[in-house]
Amino acid sequence: MVRRFSDPVEVRVGEPERPEAFIWRGRLYVVRDVLSQWRERRAWWRDALDAEEADVGPGSSIAAAAREQRVWRVEASPGSSFAPGVYDLAHDESAPGDRWSLVRVAD
Template identity: 70%
Template sequence: MVRKFSDPVEVRPGEGPHGRPEAFIWRGRLYVVRDVLGQWRERRAWWRDALDHDTRSEPGAALDAAAQEHEIWRVEASRGWSFSPGIYDLAHDACPGGDRWSLVRVAD
């Protein structure tokens, strides 16, 4: 079963400009990434971004928000090596104010 979320997470990326996630904290728990199963780009939820209060203040900002994409990392991770792993989709948005990560899907 796949469950959808939009929870913010703190991610520890690996080396390099687009480092793969090595670990993340979700709901106060540390998850260790065992393997990266895939990586791709998706369009962001334009209906949420276009209605954001920041985008309404500038002309054309809603169109910019609708065209933005985020990077998705599908990882196999667990709360430790003794726990069974799960499949997690982490979304990475590069923002002018800093990187933003969120957990968007969990597969059981």
């Protein structure tokens, strides 16, 4: 079963720019393996609905539609005694700062 989220997460990145660990809902998850990595377009319509992120300047809708995020599919667990799960971490490289979010969890 795959569940969708858009929860912000704090990610520790190693070399070569791969996630090593992340904190989700106050719990540390250690990345055991990187299964895949790809780029996908951001859900620009969510940005348009979010008043905090909305950029309503001229031409901003075109820029928002073109934004991409890099997604990492990782196998991680909250400890060595817990079974690992599969998590999709998205990094919005076009946003100011270092914004990561957890977008999918597969059980």
